Amino acid sequence: xxxxxxxxxxxxxxxxxxxxxxxxxxxxxxxxxxxxxxxxxxxxxxxxxxxxxxxxxxxxxxxxxxxxxxxxxxxxxxxxxxxxxxxxxxxxxxxxxxxxxxxxxxxxxxxxxxxxxxxxxxxxxxxxxxxxxxxxxxxxxxxxxxxxxxxxxxxxxxxxxxxxxxxxxxxxxxxxxxxxxxxxxxxxxxxxxxxxxxxxxxxxxxxxxxxxxxxxxxxxxxxxxxxxxxxxxxxxxxxxxxxxxxxxxxxxxxxxxxxxxx
Numbered sequence: 001x002x003x004x005x006x007x008x009x010x011x012x013x014x015x016x017x018x019x020x021x022x023x024x025x026x027x028x029x030x031x032x033x034x035x036x037x038x039x040x041x042x043x044x045x046x047x048x049x050x051x052x053x054x055x056x057x058x059x060x061x062x063x064x065x066x067x068x069x070x071x072x073x074x075x076x077x078x079x080x081x082x083x084x085x086x087x088x089x090x091x092x093x094x095x096x097x098x099x100x101x102x103x104x105x106x107x108x109x110x111x112x113x114x115x116x117x118x119x120x121x122x123x124x125x126x127x128x129x130x131x132x133x134x135x136x137x138x139x140x141x142x143x144x145x146x147x148x149x150x151x152x153x154x155x156x157x158x159x160x161x162x163x164x165x166x167x168x169x170x171x172x173x174x175x176x177x178x179x180x181x182x183x184x185x186x187x188x189x190x191x192x193x194x195x196x197x198x199x200x201x202x203x204x205x206x207x208x209x210x211x212x213x214x215x216x217x218x219x220x221x222x223x224x225x226x227x228x229x230x231x232x233x234x235x236x237x238x239x240x241x242x243x244x245x246x247x248x249x250x251x252x253x254x255x256x257x258x259x260x261x262x
Contacts, residue, residue: 004022004023005022006020006021006022006023006024006025006026006038007024007025007026008020008025008026009026009027009028009029009030009046011028011029012026012027012028012029012030012031012032013030013031013032014026014031014032015032015033015034015036016034017034017035018032018033018034018035018036018037018038019036019037019038020032020038021037021038021039021040021041021042021058022040022041023040023041023042024038024039024040024041024042024043024044025042025043025044026038026044027043027044027045027046027047027048027064028046028047029046029047030044030045030046030047030048030049030050031048031049031050031051032044032050033050033051033052033054033069035052035053035054036050036051036052036054036055036056036069037054037055037056038050038056039056039057039058039059039060039088040058040059041058041059042056042057042058042059042060042061042062043060043061043062044062045061045062045063045064045066046064047064047065048062048063048064048065048066048067048068049066049067049068049070050062050066050068050069051067051068051069051070052069052070052071052082052083052084052100053069053081053082053083053084053100054068054069054083054084054085054086054100055083055084055085055086056068056086057086057087057088057089057090057113058088058089059088059089060086060088060089060090060091060092061090061091061092062092063091063092063093063094063119064094065094065095066092066094066095066096066097066098067096067097067098068084068086068092068096068097068098069084069098069099069100070097070099070100071099071100072099072100072101072102072109072124072125072126072143073099073124073125074102074104074125074143076102076104077102077103077125078103080102080103080107081107082100082101082102082103082107082108082109082125083100083101083107083108083109084098084099084100084101084108084109084110085108085109085110085111086098086110086111087111087112087113087114087115087131088113088114089113089114090111090113090114090115090116090117091115091116091117092117093117093118093119093121093137094119094120095119095120096117096119096120096121096122096123097121097122097123098111098122098123099123099124099125100125101125101126102125102126102143104126105125105126105143105144106126106128107126108126109123109124109125109126109127109128110127110128110129111123111127111129112129112130112131112133112149113131113132114131114132115129115131115132115133115134115135116133116134116135117133117135118134118135118136118137118139118155119137119138120137120138121135121137121138121139121140121141122139122140122141123141124141124142124143124144124145124161125143125144126143126144127141127143127144127145127146127147128145128146128147129141129146129147130147130148130149130150130151130167131149131150132149132150133147133149133150133151133152133153134151134152134153135153135157136152136153136154136155136157136173137155137156138155138156139153139154139155139156139157139158139159140156140157140158140159141159142159142160142161142163143161143162144161144162145159145160145161145162145163145164145165146163146164146165147164147165148164148165148166148167148168148169148183149167149168150167150168150201150205151165151166151167151168151169151170152169152170152171152198152201153165153170153171153175154170154171154172154173154174154175154188155173155174156173156174156175157171157173157174157175157176157177158175158176158177159177160176160177160178160179160258162257162258163177163178163179163180163181163258164180164181164252164255164256164257164258165177165180165181166180166181166182166183166184166185166248166249166252167183167184167248168183168184168198168201168202168205169181169182169183169184169185169186169187169198170185170186170187170198170201171186171187171188171192172186172187172188172189172195174188174190175187175188175189175190175192176189176190176191176192177191177192177261178191178192178258179191179192179258179259179260179261179262180252180256180257180258180259180260180261181260181261182222182249182252182253182260182261183248183249183252184197184198184202184215184218184219184245184249185197185198185219185261186198187261191261192261193261193262194219194223194261194262196219197212197215197216197219199212199215199216202215207245210243211243211245214239214242214243214245214246215243215245215246215249217239217246218236218239218243218245218246218249218250221235221236221239222236222249222253223262229253232253233250233253233254236249236250236253237250
């Protein structure tokens with residue numbers, strides 16, 4: 001049962017400037033800053049600090065000891081009015097730290113909708129995370145990292161700044177990503193190496209057997225054919241004409257700034 005008015009524990013400190021939608025609850029000893037907006041029915045547990053220019057959508061569950069919206073851990077940061085934006089229906093477990101953006105990038109750190117973020121996850125400044133991702137415990141993102149929809153990061157995955165992680169990819173626990181991880185690919189190791197496609201994940205999400213086969217073929221073209229990267233891109237462009245899923249793969253390669261995991 002949701003209350004029409006926000007329910008704030010008597011020990012919580014909520015700045016009068018904060019905007020709390022109907023149904024919000026704020027637990028004991030939590031602190032909500034002046035420029036924070038909380039969407040309808042979002043639950044903030046005890047001992048949470050939400051600060052900065054932070055907008056959080058509806059139906060999120062934020063567990064104890066999180067710090068959301070603090071200044072970026074960037075020596076160049078000089079107090080510019082940067083932001084943190086979190087969408088709807090996210091679960092954010094204990095001890096997570098999400099920082100605001102920097103003026104050197106988009107000036108906003110973003111987490112989309114329907115993400116499952118486990119304990120001790122760090123989202124550094126200017127990270128852009130899509131929807132339906134899973135970050136297991138202690139996944140750590142440096143600044144400016146982009147993560148596509150449905151990506152899964154295993155526990156203790158560590159991601160270098162400016163790395164891009166493609167949609168539907170998955171990493172094993174303890175993976176170190178210094179370069180971009182293409183969509184659909186499974187990666188593991190220090191430093192990360194590719195280990196085939198995330199076939200189980202994409203089957204669960206309703207990809208047809210034909211689509212899975214096309215993605216497998218694209219993976220083989222990129223990693224097993226002996227082609228140069230440019231040669232692989234040309235071959236993938238042909239495959240993408242008949243399979244839209246391969247188009248996502250090709251687009252990612254064309255946009256890659258740091259080179260891909262190989």
